[in-house]
Amino acid sequence: MTGRLLILSFFFVLQACSTGSTKPPDNLLSLTEAQMKIRSFQTRTFDVSDQQKALHAVVSALMDLGFIVERINAPMGLVTAAKFAGTGNSGFVEATIMIRPKGDNQMEVRVNALFNTKPIEDPKVYQNFFATLQKSLFSS
Secondary structure, eight states: OHHHHHHHHHHHHHHHHOOTTOOOOTTTTOOOHHHHHHHHHHEEEESOOOHHHHHHHHHHHHHHTTOEEEEEEGGGTEEEEEEEOOSSSOSEEEEEEEEEEETTTEEEEEEEEEETTEEOOOHHHHHHHHHHHHHHHHHO
16 A cells, blocks of 8 residues: 555656646746836936947946946946945945947946845936946046
């Protein structure tokens, strides 16, 4: 009797582990409304036609904000940086910035920021970065 029970249990375990023909949901890679709202905070378009100028301004803005630039991939328009958070909140802030052309005379800049590996969703953080970037872009 216990042999049959063992075989039956084994069968159910195998059945539970099988992949079957379940189809993933159609909206698996779709953005939610909350994600689209966050993306709108993270993205700005600037009237600059030179990607290298935008890249240099991003690096300057990050350094002005106390970040250490870890990696620059100029051909891809990608910058990664990090810093330790200040006195009130102890932790680590990581930023990834993507710069890409938008049309002939503009650059789109998108920032993804993490605090202790959790996405930062406060729009003020992104507004502060973009205000600093604006100064870097148009003061040189």
